[in-house]
Amino acid sequence: MSTIPADVQADTTFELDDAALRAALSTRARPPRPSGLSTSLTFGWRALLKIKHVPEQLFDVTIFPVMLTLMFTYLFGGALAGSTEDYLQFLLPGILVQTVIFTTVYTGVTLNTDMERGVFDRFRSLPIWRPSPLVGAQLGDMVRYTLGSIVVIVLGIVLGFRPDGGVQGVVAAVALLLVFAFGIGWIFTLLGLVMRTPNAVMSVGMMVLFPLTFASNIFVSPDTMPEWLQTFVDHNPVTRMVTATRGLMAGDPSAGEIGWVLLAALLFTAVFAPIVMRRYQRIN
Amino acid sequence: MATSEHAAVEVEGLVKTFGETRAVDGIDLAVAPGIVYGVLGPNGAGKTTTLRMLATLLRPTAGTARVFGHDVVRDADAVRSCVSLTGQFASIDEDLTGTENLTLIGRLVGFKRADAKDRAAELLAAFGLTEAEGRQVKKFSGGMRRRIDIAASIVVTPRLLFLDEPTTGLDPRSRNQVWDIVRALVADGTTVLLTTQYLEEADQLADRIAVIDHGKVIAEGTSAELKASVGAGAVHVRLVDPAHRPQAQRLLSDALGAQVLLESESVALSARVALDRTDAVASAATVARALDVLATNRIPVADFSLGQPSLDEVFLAITGHPAVEAGSDDPGPDPDATADREVMA
Numbered sequence: 001m002s003t004i005p006a007d008v009q010a011d012t013t014f015e016l017d018d019a020a021l022r023a024a025l026s027t028r029a030r031p032p033r034p035s036g037l038s039t040s041l042t043f044g045w046r047a048l049l050k051i052k053h054v055p056e057q058l059f060d061v062t063i064f065p066v067m068l069t070l071m072f073t074y075l076f077g078g079a080l081a082g083s084t085e086d087y088l089q090f091l092l093p094g095i096l097v098q099t100v101i102f103t104t105v106y107t108g109v110t111l112n113t114d115m116e117r118g119v120f121d122r123f124r125s126l127p128i129w130r131p132s133p134l135v136g137a138q139l140g141d142m143v144r145y146t147l148g149s150i151v152v153i154v155l156g157i158v159l160g161f162r163p164d165g166g167v168q169g170v171v172a173a174v175a176l177l178l179v180f181a182f183g184i185g186w187i188f189t190l191l192g193l194v195m196r197t198p199n200a201v202m203s204v205g206m207m208v209l210f211p212l213t214f215a216s217n218i219f220v221s222p223d224t225m226p227e228w229l230q231t232f233v234d235h236n237p238v239t240r241m242v243t244a245t246r247g248l249m250a251g252d253p254s255a256g257e258i259g260w261v262l263l264a265a266l267l268f269t270a271v272f273a274p275i276v277m278r279r280y281q282r283i284n
Numbered sequence: 285m286a287t288s289e290h291a292a293v294e295v296e297g298l299v300k301t302f303g304e305t306r307a308v309d310g311i312d313l314a315v316a317p318g319i320v321y322g323v324l325g326p327n328g329a330g331k332t333t334t335l336r337m338l339a340t341l342l343r344p345t346a347g348t349a350r351v352f353g354h355d356v357v358r359d360a361d362a363v364r365s366c367v368s369l370t371g372q373f374a375s376i377d378e379d380l381t382g383t384e385n386l387t388l389i390g391r392l393v394g395f396k397r398a399d400a401k402d403r404a405a406e407l408l409a410a411f412g413l414t415e416a417e418g419r420q421v422k423k424f425s426g427g428m429r430r431r432i433d434i435a436a437s438i439v440v441t442p443r444l445l446f447l448d449e450p451t452t453g454l455d456p457r458s459r460n461q462v463w464d465i466v467r468a469l470v471a472d473g474t475t476v477l478l479t480t481q482y483l484e485e486a487d488q489l490a491d492r493i494a495v496i497d498h499g500k501v502i503a504e505g506t507s508a509e510l511k512a513s514v515g516a517g518a519v520h521v522r523l524v525d526p527a528h529r530p531q532a533q534r535l536l537s538d539a540l541g542a543q544v545l546l547e548s549e550s551v552a553l554s555a556r557v558a559l560d561r562t563d564a565v566a567s568a569a570t571v572a573r574a575l576d577v578l579a580t581n582r583i584p585v586a587d588f589s590l591g592q593p594s595l596d597e598v599f600l601a602i603t604g605h606p607a608v609e610a611g612s613d614d615p616g617p618d619p620d621a622t623a624d625r626e627v628m629a
Contacts, residue, residue, distance in 0.1 A: 016412065016464050024410035025472045030365070030440045031394035042391040046377070053379045053420060118375040122436065125339045126392055127364035282343065 036129030043123075043136020047110075048143060061106065061148045065099035066155055072219060073159065080220060085160050092156040093173065093245040094218030097238065099148045100181050101213060105205030107141050107185045108192030112201050115193070131277055138185050145181050149174045165251035173248035176261060180241050183265030186272035193279045217242050237264050290353035292317045292444050292475040293338060297347035300333050307333040309499030310347070315477060315492075317352075317443075320470055322490030323479045324599075330499040331479035332372060335446050338477070339369040351444060368437035372448040374429050375436065378422035382413050382432050385421060389439045407435040411465075427458025434465055438474075445469060447478040451485060463489060483595035497603045511592040514601045517567070519555045519574055522587035526550040532583050539577040540570065551586065556593060556601070 034042075051057065069091070077087030111134070114120055123133045153161075153170060163170055188205060195201045215229065216238040222230045233239050241264075244257035293315035300308040308330040315321040323331050336342040338349055340360040348355065354362040369375065376385045383404050390400025408414050411431045416424060421432060430450065437445055447466070451459040466476055466489055480486055486493045487507050495503040495510070503510055519540070523532060529551065536555055537544045544555045557570055571590050578585055593601070 016461055017410070018464075018468070020410040021465065021468050022472065024406050025438065025441055025468055025474075031396075031399070034392065034394040039392055042388065045391075046380070046388055049384055050377075050379050053381075117378070118371040118373040119377045121336075121339075121341055121369060121371050122375040122389070123392075124341055125364055125367065125369045126389075127361055128392055 033127065036132055036135075039128045039132035040135040040139060043133050044139035044143075045136075047137055047140020051140075051143065057106070057110075058144070058147060061099065061103045061144060062151045064102065065095055065148065065152050068098070069095050069152065069155055069159070076219075088156065088159055088161050090221075090246075091219065092152070092161045093249050094216075094242045095156075096149055096152045096173070097177060097242045097245055098213045098218055099152050100145045100177050101184060101238065101241075102209055103141070103145055103148050104181050104184045104188050105202060105209065106144065107138065108188030108190075108195075108201040108205060109198045110141075111137060111189055111192035112195060112198045130281065131273075134189055134276060134280060138182060138189070141185060142178055142182070145178055146174065149177065163249040163251070165249045165253075169248045169251050169253075172253070173245045176244060176248065176258060177241070179265045180261050183268030186269055186276055190272055190276050190279065193276060212236060212238055237261075240264070289317065290350070291315060292319075293321070293349070293351055293477060295334075295338070295347070295349045298334065298337060298344055298349055299346040300330075300337060300342060301345045306499050308337070308344075311496070311499070311501050313494055313501065313504075315475065317475050318470070318473060319491040320466060320476045320478065320489050322486035322493040323477065323496055324481070324483065324486045324490075324493050324595075325479075325496035326481055329496045331481075331496055332448055333499075334496070335369070335448050335477070335479060338363075339367055339446055340364055341369075366443040367446060368442040368444075369446045370430075370433045370437045370448065370450065372452065374421070374433055376421055376429075376433050379420060381418050381420055382408055382424075383417045385432065385436060386439060389436050393440050395439075403439055407439065408432075411435045425458075426454055427461065430454060430458065430462055431465070434462070438469070441469075441472065441474060444475045444477065447476060449479055449481065451480070451482065459485075483599060487595050495599065495602060503598075503602050507595065508592070510595065510598050514556070514593055514598050517557055518591060518593045518597060519557055519571065520587070520589045520591065521553045521555075521574070521578070521585060522549070523551045523553075524584040524586050528583045529553060531581065532578060535577045535581055535583075536574055539573050554597075556597065 072091055072095075073084050073088050077084035077091070081087035081090060114137075120133070153174075165173070188201070191201050191204055195204065215233055216236050217233060218238070222233040222239075225233065240257055240260050244254065244261050247254045247257060291314050293313055295311055295313040298308055298311045298313075299306065311330070311334055313321075313323075313334075323334065325331050333342065337344050338351060338356060340356050340363050343357060350356065351363045352366050354366075356363050377388070380388065383401070386404035386407055387397075387400045390403045391397065395403060405414075405417070408417050411434070413428060413432055413435070416428060421429060424432065434447070434450070450462050450466070454462065463485075466478070470476055476489075478485075478489065490507070492504070492506055493510060494501050503513065505513065519536075521532065521536070523529060529546065533544045533546060533553055536542075536553065540555050540557050542555045542557050544553055546553055555574070567590065571588075575585070575588065
C-alpha cells in the first residue's frame with residue numbers, strides 16, 4: 001500500500017449534517033437495469049479517466065516503438081535495404097503492428113493491478129452484465145492502441161514514410177489492427193486473471209511476444225532465414241497481420257490476408273473469451 | 285420458514301476452504317431485516333470470507349446462504365440487486381476523483397448521465413465531501429475515504445449493506461461519523477451486517493452479535509444476552525494505593541471464591557461472580573462480603589461497582605483468549621503476549 005501523500009486534505013472541519021444525510025438516504029427507486037453495452041461503455045469511460053489521471057501509463061507504449069523505429073531505421077536500415085528511406089517504407093507497418101501487439105500485454109497488467117484493489121469487489125457485486133468490466137477495459141484499451149498507432153505513424157511520416165494507400169489505407173490498416181488486438185487482448189486478459197502479480201503478467205507477456213514479433217517479417221524479409229525458421233515465420237499470426245497491414249498501407253490490399261486476420265481475431269475471441277469468463281466467475 | 289417476510293440473511297452450515305485451511309467452518313446465521321447485525325471476531329476468524337460469500341464474491345465450499353430469500357449461488361444476480369459491499373480496503377478507484385467514482389457507480393446501476401451526476405453531488409454534500417469532489421481519492425484522508433466508500437455503497441440505497449470492518453484504522457472522530465452514518469441508514473430501513481474486531485463497536489451499534497472464532501460461531505445474541513450467558517456479573521474495585529493490590533486480590537479471591545483479574549490500570553481489579561438475577565438479596569450479600577473483607581483488612585477503596593461483564597470479558601470467557609485489538613495492517617505482538625491481565629484462581 002502506498003503511503004498517503006503530504007497534500008492529503010485536512011479533515012477537521014466536517015460535521016455530519018443529519019438532515020442532509022437523511023435526505024440523501026431516502027431510498028431512491030433503483031433505475032431500470034442498464035444494458036450490457038451501456039455498462040461496458042461505462043467501464044470504457046473509466047479506462048479513459050484513468051489515462052487522463054495517470055498519463056504516465058502511456059510512456060511505455062509510446063517510447064518503446066519510437067526507440068525501435070529510430071534504431072532499426074538508422075542503425076540497420078542502410079545495411080538491410082540499401083537506404084534508410086527504403087527500409088522505413090518496409091519497417092513502419094511492421095513496427096505499427098509490433099507496437100499495438102506489445103500494448104495488449106498492458107491489458108493484462110492493468111487488469112491484474114485492478115483486481116488487487118477493492119474496487120473490483122464492488123464491480124463484481126453489482127447487478128450488471130458479468131463481462132462488462134472486462135469488455136469495457138478492452139474498449140478502453142482500443143484508445144490506447146489508437147494513440148500508440150498515431151505516435152508511430154506520425155513519427156514515420158516525419159522520418160519520410162509515404163504510404164501509397166493514402167489516408168484510407170492507413171485508417172483501414174489501423175482498424176484491422178485494432179480488431180486483431182482485441183482478439184489477442186483476451187489471451188492477456190486471461191493471463192491477468194490467473195497470474196499472481198502484474199510483474200508476472202509482464203514477464204510472461206514479453207517472453208511470448210519477443211520471439212513472436214522478432215521471428216516474423218516485421219524487421220526483415222524471411223527469405224534469408226534457414227528453412228525451419230521460415231516455416232515458423234510463415235505460420236506466425238504476426239507475419240500475416242504485418243503482410244495485411246503492408247498491403248493496406250501500400251494501397252494493394254490482399255483479401256486473403258485480411259480474411260485470415262479477421263478469422264484469427266474471431267478464433268482468439270471464441271476460444272479465450274469463454275475461458276476468461278469462467279475464470280472471472282471463480283476468482284477467489 | 286413460517287414467516288411470510290424473508291430474513292435478510294439466512295446461513296446454514298456455510299463452509300469455505302482454501303486448500304487445507306478451513307477459513308469458514310460451518311457457520312449458521314439468521315439476520316432479521318431492519319437491524320444492525322455485528323459479526324465479531326479477531327483477525328483471521330473468517331469474518332471477511334463469510335461476508336464475501338454473502339456478497340456473491342466467493343463461492344461457498346458447502347452449506348447454503350440466502351439473502352432476502354435469494355440463494356447466493358443459484359440466484360446471485362437477485363442478491364446483487366439488494367446488497368452493497370464496503371470492503372475492508374477501499375472499494376473505490378483511488379485514481380479517480382470523488383465525483384467520478386460516484387458517477388461511475390451511478391451509471392452502472394442505471395442512472396442517466398445527468399441523474400448520476402446529480403446523485404453524486406447530493407451524496408458528496410451529505411457526506412461532507414463537496415470540497416474534495418475534484419480530488420483524486422488517493423489524496424483523501426482515511427476518514428474521508430471511508431465515507432466516500434460508504435457513499436458509493438448507497439448510490440441506490442440497498443436493502444442490505446455489508447460493512448467489512450468499517451472503522452478499522454480510523455481515529456475516534458472519524459469512527460463516530462461512520463457510526464452516525466450507520467445509525468441513519470438503519471433508521472431509514474436498511475439492514476446492516478458489519479464485521480468488527482472492536483468489541484465496543486459491536487456493543488455500540490449492533491442489535492445482535494455473532495462471535496466468530498476459527499471459522500465457527502461460538503456465541504450469538506444481543507449484547508445483553510451475551511453478557512448474561514457468561515452466567516456471571518462482575519465486581520469492579522479500584523484501590524487508592526496500588527501497593528495493596530496483591531493482598532486485595534488474594535482476599536477477594538478467598539472471600540468470593542472466584543477468579544480475580546488484575547486490570548491494566550495498576551489500582552484496578554475485577555472479579556467475575558455468579559449473580560442470581562432473581563435474587564437481589566443474594567447479590568447484595570456477595571457485594572457486602574467483598575466490601576467487608578477489604579474494610580476488615582484496612583485496604584482503602586476508591587471505587588466499587590457491581591455490573592455486567594464487558595464484552596471484552598465475555599470474549600475472554602467464551603474463547604479463552606482476549607480479542608486482539610489491532611488493525612489488520614498491524615498484526616501486533618504474539619496473541620499470547622497481549623493479555624494485559626494475569627489470571628489467578
